[in-house]
Amino acid sequence: MPALAPAVAAVRLAVRRALTGLPGAGPVLVACSGGADSLALAAAAAFVAPRLGRPVGLVTVDHALQAGSDRRAADVAAWAAGAGFAPAEAVRVDVAGRPGGPEAAAREARYQALAEAARRHGAAALLTGHTRDDQAETVLLALARGAGPRGLAGMPPRRDLAGVPLLRPLLDVGRxxxxxxxxALGLTPWEDPHNADPSYARARVRADALPALVRALGPGVVDNLARTARLAAADAAALDELAAAALPATSSAGSSSAVDGPAGVRAPGGGLVVAALAGLAPAVRTRVLHAWARELGASPAALSHRHVEALDALVTAWHGQGDVHLPGGLRVARRAGRLTAAGPAG
Incomplete structure (x- = not known):
């Protein structure tokens, strides 16, 4: 018997680690564009999942942004069906009219379609093929945009996607x-022309910025950037826990579901206590304010660091300034030592 190619073994091991102990009896669904990363992931999942007693399916998304994209999606689904994936389906999405740039709009449409497919098939998890290189690119983009620790944390290996676990098994595997x-498996990946289109920031990082760093600093740059994401994620998680302790969850009636301790910032009757906020470390306080703004109804996609900085100024740089306007027509005011939601802007 020929020896297993090291790259095949590495991808299979990563998938096995991700799937071992996964609860539920439903299938795992692989999101597969037909590119090398997701194709290698799909092949590994088709090998590993049945050996763990787990059905495996595949979904490919047609963004309808390129000529022939429907044929490409149909080919991926046909390959999957022949390889034993069930379900094996292609889903078309409409990207036009969505907020943000083309990358953000396509990503939103794709994840919405994947979440719907996962719920439709009762999937135990959804797998995507993001690699260590993708993680390094994400960290560079976050640095360029002035992101804080949450941005530098990059993509988590696991997150919730509309109630379905989304797993990224290949974050420690190189492209x-x-x-x-x-x-090694005789698979021919599809080369997405968008990945080389310089109009996309990630494509420019992939083609120019990251290779320049590797030439200047050595091949360890990719691993180091990915490690930075893991370290930043651990720090961000610890800060998030402190923020959650300072901002106890509320019931549907708006009252605290937990008794506020010394670090609790909620005011009786609603709003936040300015003095309690001021006593928090800045990194915790801004997380509390961000979470509270989302709780009030501000869209996470539209809520920016500038909004949070303005809320923080109501606490730390108070000089009688007016209300802070948040996405969704919300206003926050400081009154009598409290931050309160002042209602939609008139």
Whole structure:
């Protein structure tokens, strides 16, 4: 028997680690564009999942942004069906009219379609093929945009997607390994022209910025950037826990579901106590304010650091300034030592 190619073994091991102990009896669904990363992931899942007693399916999304995209999606679904995936389906989405730039709009449409497919098939988890290289690119983009620790944390290996666990098993696997795995398995990946389109920021990072860093600082840059994401994620998680302790959950009636301790910032009857907020470390306080703004109804996508900084100024740089306007027509005012939601802007 020929020896297993190291790249194939690496991808399979990563998938096995992600799926071991996964609760529920439903299938795992692989999100597969037909590119090397997701194709290697799909092949590994088709090998690993049945050996763990787990059905495996595949969904490919047609964004309808390129000529022939429907044929590409149909080919991926046909390959999946022949390889034993069930379900094996192609889903078309409408990107036009969605907020944000083309990348953000396509991403939102894709994840919405994937979440719907996962719920439709009762999936135990959804797998995506993001690699260590993708993580390094994400960290560079976050640095360029002035992101804080949450941005530098990059993509988590696991997150909730509309009630379905989304897993990224390949965050410790390099993109070159997925290409080698496909070659070893006789799979021909699809090369997405968007990945080389300089009008996209990620494409420019992939083609120019990251290779320049590797040339200047050595090949360890990719691993180091990915490690930065893991370290930042651990720090962000600890800060999030402190913020959650300072801002206890509320019931549907708006009253606290937990008794506020010394660190609690909720005011009886609603709003936040300015003195309690001022006593928090800045990194915790801004997280509390961000969470509270979302709780009030501000859209997470539209809520920016500028909104949070303005809320923080009501606490730390108070000089009688007016209300802070938040996305969704919300206003926050400081009154009698409290931050209160002043209602939609008139």
């Amino acid at each position: 070159e390994q997925t290409r080698k795995a496909c070659a």
